[in-house]
Amino acid sequence: MNAQPSSAPAILGYTYATPDAARSPLTLDDLDRLKQAVGLTPEDEPYRRMAGEVLADQAEDMVTAWRAQLAEHPHLAIYSATPDGHPNPDYSAASKPRFVRWVIDACTRPFDQAWLDYQHEIGLRHTRDKKNVTDHAKSTDHIPMRYLLAFTAVVLVTARDYLARHGHSADDIDKMHAAWTKAVMLHVTVWTQPYVALENW
Numbered sequence: 001m002n003a004q005p006s007s008a009p010a011i012l013g014y015t016y017a018t019p020d021a022a023r024s025p026l027t028l029d030d031l032d033r034l035k036q037a038v039g040l041t042p043e044d045e046p047y048r049r050m051a052g053e054v055l056a057d058q059a060e061d062m063v064t065a066w067r068a069q070l071a072e073h074p075h076l077a078i079y080s081a082t083p084d085g086h087p088n089p090d091y092s093a094a095s096k097p098r099f100v101r102w103v104i105d106a107c108t109r110p111f112d113q114a115w116l117d118y119q120h121e122i123g124l125r126h127t128r129d130k131k132n133v134t135d136h137a138k139s140t141d142h143i144p145m146r147y148l149l150a151f152t153a154v155v156l157v158t159a160r161d162y163l164a165r166h167g168h169s170a171d172d173i174d175k176m177h178a179a180w181t182k183a184v185m186l187h188v189t190v191w192t193q194p195y196v197a198l199e200n201w
């Protein structure tokens with residue numbers, strides 16, 4: 001599978017389905033068990049796709065809003081700042097297109113080996129293994145796992161308003177939001193693996 005459609009401008013550092021992405025230590029069986037744990041079923045699939053259509057033209061606004069929320073809290077803002085705490089607009093600008101692309105990928109990508117591998121890569125990019133490397137950024141070197149997990153609440157809750165903006169029925173909005181919730185939890189759970197010894201994860 002191509003990393004990105006040929007018509008789209010290349011996203012720097014977006015190595016989905018390329019040999020440059022990390023290799024996940026997880027197996028497809030591990031992934032299947034995790035999907036069962038978050039309750040993702042084939043019935044969620046059409047609603048995950050529907051969410052992708054609804055969010056396609058809103059993904060950038062969502063990321064802007066999430067980042068504004070992170071920027072409001074000095075103890076969260078430091079992870080995008082320079083090591084001495086100054087704003088780092090080049091770093092934020094460089095990583096943003098990948099975050100925007102993630103919103104769409106979360107709704108559209110098949111959960112396969114390429115997915116596992118790129119989620120491992122995203123996890124690493126939040127940790128001292130690989131944070132800052134992709135964008136050659138000068139910044140703090142590690143985002144604590146507790147904030148990655150805690151911020152998931154924001155990513156889940158705020159999505160509902162965006163999902164409701166295209167005139168779908170209340171039932172469709174509920175089902176899109178449920179599919180989004182399960183998919184996001186699956187992603188973030190896999191991102192936590194590099195933080196934890198595999199036998200404890």
Ligand code: HEM
Nearest residue numbers: 076079080095098099102122125131132147148151152155
């Ligand atoms: C559910 C919570 C979160 C989601 C969905 C999320 C999503 C993402 C995504 C998709 C990327 C781009 C990965 C790529 O290179 O393809 C990214 C990078 C980044 N995120 Fe997060 N993130 C979350 C939590 C946080 C938190 C809590 C912080 C800071 C307090 C943070 C700061 C960053 C930074 C600084 C980068 C750039 C990392 C690098 O140097 O490559 N993220 N995030």
